[in-house]
Amino acid sequence: MTFTFRLLGAIWLSALVVIGAFAFVSIQGERNRLAEDLERRAWLLGEGLKDAVEPLVEKAPPSRIEQIVRKFGSPTRGVAVYDRFAGLLVATPELAPKLPSSFPFISEAMTTASVRKGFESLGGRETYYYAVPLLGDEYPAGALVIFYDAGHIEDRVSDIVRNNVIRFLVLAGALSLITLLVVRWSITHPLARMAEWAKQLRSGETVPPPGVAYPSLFGPLATELAGLARGLAKARAAAEQEALLRLQGESAWTEERLKQVVSLRLNDRPLFVVSNREPVSHVWRGRKIESLTPASGLVTALEPVMRACGGVWVAHGSGDADREVVDARGTLRLPPENPRYTLRRVWLSEKEEEGYYYGFANEGLWPLCHIVHARPIFRPEDWAQYAGVNRKFAEAVLEEMAGTEAPVVLIQDYHFVLLPRLIKEQRPDARIAIFWHIPWPNPEAFGICPWQPEILQGMLGADLIGFHTQFHCNNFLETVDRAIESRIDWEHFSVVRGQHTTYVKPFPISVAPDFVDDPPKVSREVLLSTLGISPEFLGVGVDRVDYTKGLPERFRAIGRFFERHPAYRERLTFVQLAAPSRSRIPRYRELEEEVERTVEEINRGFQTKHWRPILLLKAHHNHQEIWPFYRWADFCMVTSLHDGMNLVAKEFVSVREDEDGVLILSRFTGAARELRDALLVNPYDIDELAEALRAAIEMPVAERRSRMARMRQVVREHNIYRWAGHLLSELSRFPVGDLGVRER
Numbered sequence: 218m219t220f221t222f223r224l225l226g227a228i229w230l231s232a233l234v235v236i237g238a239f240a241f242v243s244i245q246g247e248r249n250r251l252a253e254d255l256e257r258r259a260w261l262l263g264e265g266l267k268d269a270v271e272p273l274v275e276k277a278p279p280s281r282i283e284q285i286v287r288k289f290g291s292p293t294r295g296v297a298v299y300d301r302f303a304g305l306l307v308a309t310p311e312l313a314p315k316l317p318s319s320f321p322f323i324s325e326a327m328t329t330a331s332v333r334k335g336f337e338s339l340g341g342r343e344t345y346y347y348a349v350p351l352l353g354d355e356y357p358a359g360a361l362v363i364f365y366d367a368g369h370i371e372d373r374v375s376d377i378v379r380n381n382v383i384r385f386l387v388l389a390g391a392l393s394l395i396t397l398l399v400v401r402w403s404i405t406h407p408l409a410r411m412a413e414w415a416k417q418l419r420s421g422e423t424v425p426p427p428g429v430a431y432p433s434l435f436g437p438l439a440t441e442l443a444g445l446a447r448g449l450a451k452a453r454a455a456a457e458q459e460a461l462l463r464l465q466g467e468s469a470w471t472e473e474r475l476k477q478v479v480s481l482r483l484n485d486r487p488l489f490v491v492s493n494r495e496p497v498s499h500v501w502r503g504r505k506i507e508s509l510t511p512a513s514g515l516v517t518a519l520e521p522v523m524r525a526c527g528g529v530w531v532a533h534g535s536g537d538a539d540r541e542v543v544d545a546r547g548t549l550r551l552p553p554e555n556p557r558y559t560l561r562r563v564w565l566s567e568k569e570e571e572g573y574y575y576g577f578a579n580e581g582l583w584p585l586c587h588i589v590h591a592r593p594i595f596r597p598e599d600w601a602q603y604a605g606v607n608r609k610f611a612e613a614v615l616e617e618m619a620g621t622e623a624p625v626v627l628i629q630d631y632h633f634v635l636l637p638r639l640i641k642e643q644r645p646d647a648r649i650a651i652f653w654h655i656p657w658p659n660p661e662a663f664g665i666c667p668w669q670p671e672i673l674q675g676m677l678g679a680d681l682i683g684f685h686t687q688f689h690c691n692n693f694l695e696t697v698d699r700a701i702e703s704r705i706d707w708e709h710f711s712v713v714r715g716q717h718t719t720y721v722k723p724f725p726i727s728v729a730p731d732f733v734d735d736p737p738k739v740s741r742e743v744l745l746s747t748l749g750i751s752p753e754f755l756g757v758g759v760d761r762v763d764y765t766k767g768l769p770e771r772f773r774a775i776g777r778f779f780e781r782h783p784a785y786r787e788r789l790t791f792v793q794l795a796a797p798s799r800s801r802i803p804r805y806r807e808l809e810e811e812v813e814r815t816v817e818e819i820n821r822g823f824q825t826k827h828w829r830p831i832l833l834l835k836a837h838h839n840h841q842e843i844w845p846f847y848r849w850a851d852f853c854m855v856t857s858l859h860d861g862m863n864l865v866a867k868e869f870v871s872v873r874e875d876e877d878g879v880l881i882l883s884r885f886t887g888a889a890r891e892l893r894d895a896l897l898v899n900p901y902d903i904d905e906l907a908e909a910l911r912a913a914i915e916m917p918v919a920e921r922r923s924r925m926a927r928m929r930q931v932v933r934e935h936n937i938y939r940w941a942g943h944l945l946s947e948l949s950r951f952p953v954g955d956l957g958v959r960e961r
């Protein structure tokens with residue numbers, strides 16, 4: 218009630234100030250108007266009488282003047298004539314008893330030979346006077362004064378004050394009533410609903426949050442409460458799961474468990490992560506800034522880890538509005554609704570980005586490591602920019618680590634092969650790991666790189682090098698063995714160079730148990746209606762437009778399927794979510810054209826008036842937008858020609874709580890080594906792909922469910938928290954400033 222009284226008091230005070238101000242202006246205006254009216258009437262009468270009285274003042278007896286003056290007297294108007302000594306000469310009968318012997322303004326009028334006007338109190342009434350000097354032959358002969366009763370002015374002012382007081386009381390009463398109703402229905406009632414919702418959550422009930430009627434007022438509060446509710450639900454679910462697994466003698470990796478492991482292993486030191494891709498970029502959309510989650514498996518994997526562990530994520534600021542949302546150091550806290558870690562953005566010039574990212578990284582190392590028959594391009598100027606950018610990132614990381622004892626650094630991927638050594642040279646106490654997200658080819662393939670020794674020496678500055686599979690670890694060790702002077706310890710999978718030992722281990726990366734914390738409430742019918750399709754069977758692919766993903770081969774296999782099985786025409790639609798990627802590189806532009814051309818050819822060959830076999834959606838899609846496709850697709854195709862892991866396969870499996878759906882998976886992905894219950898295919902074999910598509914559609918329900926259940930168990934147990942926990946635990950076993958071979 219105190220809040221209500223304060224609100225009402227503020228409203229009453231505001232109404233009083235506004236009405237008082239208007240009343241003051243109205244009173245002043247009315248006073249001026251009535252005074253001007255009196256002045257106008259007094260002027261007309263005074264100027265008319267002056268001509269008649271002036272010749273008589275010095276020459277005629279007072280009785281003669283009194284005859285003239287008497288004619289113009291009335292209860293509200295009087296006339297008086299004064300002699301040259303400012304003494305009363307004659308006055309109208311009603312006025313005479315009220316007049317004193319003289320007034321100061323009479324003398325002033327005669328002395329200055331000018332009109333004097335104003336207000337005086339006569340007989341207890343406010344009276345307006347208008348004094349006109351009467352001129353003689355040489356000196357002022359006297360003065361003519363017109364008096365008007367001005368009491369009606371004060372009466373009018375009193376009326377205005379009384380009316381405005383009534384207005385204020387009526388307005389205050391109406392506003393009070395309306396305010397009480399608004400407070401009750403717009404504030405008290407919603408808050409009561411939120412309080413009831415919070416009470417239900419606290420009691421353990423799982424209930425959806427109440428709708429927010431006024432987002433501008435309660436939006437921030439609702440957002441915070443929803444975040445707390447999600448956190449509470451996740452914590453409760455994790456606790457229940459942990460308790461169940463303990464009863465079963467098992468243990469699962471959760472966000473909370475990772476927090477505890479990191480806190481124990483790293484002694485609460487912050488984690489420093491370095492990647493080219495930032496977890497969120499900010500871009501201009503008209504005059505507004507929007508946040509965009511990049512289409513990146515790296516971001517999908519690492520963002521949950523950073524939420525759990527905290528620390529600093531150093532990345533390239535690539536959004537055109539990135540500079541608008543950071544502080545002077547180029548940092549901001551993420552996620553915005555519940556900050557858990559710091560993003561430090563590094564700014565690159567267009568020339569640096571062209572040489573480092575589009576040049577050496579993606580026209581050199583990317584095709585070199587993916588055996589997809591795309592020729593790598595090595596330019597000395599690209600290598601120079603690549604090395605320069607690695608030094609720039611090293612400076613940013615060292616700046617962020619300043620003041621941190623024995624920092625832990627996790628470097629991501631092929632963009633930063635020189636970074637481990639650059640950091641180690643400046644901070645020998647740092648424990649450094651680099652994780653390689655793409656394949657590592659055999660020594661013969663990698664040997665064509667002109668800067669092979671520099672790359673290997675840079676990576677071996679790390680204490681730990683991680684790959685997805687043991688096969689890639691072996692390839693790396695064989696490459697080092699052939700290319701540079703070192704000793705390979707095959708028993709411990711390590712490289713010894715001088716006084717430093719680098720361990721090379723497999724850490725298959727994964728996804729968070731929940732692909733989306735708060736999945737959208739989108740049914741299959743709504744999804745299909747939004748797409749404008751109505752198939753019996755729905756397939757989905759989620760990929761960047763990259764030549765390693767096997768998109769043209771996938772589409773040709775779909776065409777072959779409809780050739781061989783015409784009964785499925787108009788019954789099946791395949792939706793490809795394709796995120797444009799690296800369009801500045803000619804090979805990627807050619808691929809985009811090939812993808813569009815292939816889809817158009819397949820559709821033109823099989824489409825009917827109301828059906829197309831393939832629906833190509835070229836755009837960046839966030840997790841909320843992708844989730845319904847994973848959830849409602851009958852099958853998902855992951856047909857990469859070569860991939861380190863490919864997290865799309867695991868994302869699809871993690872979403873399928875219904876334990877249904879079929880995964881068609883390339884055997885040339887790291888995911889194929891874990892998801893054995895997928896339909897494993899050779900993506901180059903169009904006939905095998907087409908047959909796998911038929912098998913996916915016709916697979917019995919029981920088999921689909923048993924396969925998906927086993928894959929979900931693999932993804933659930935080998936999730937991203939387990940990946941991070943094992944990697945960081947392994948790294949934490951290195952003594953600070955380790956300079957020798959570590960005994961195992």
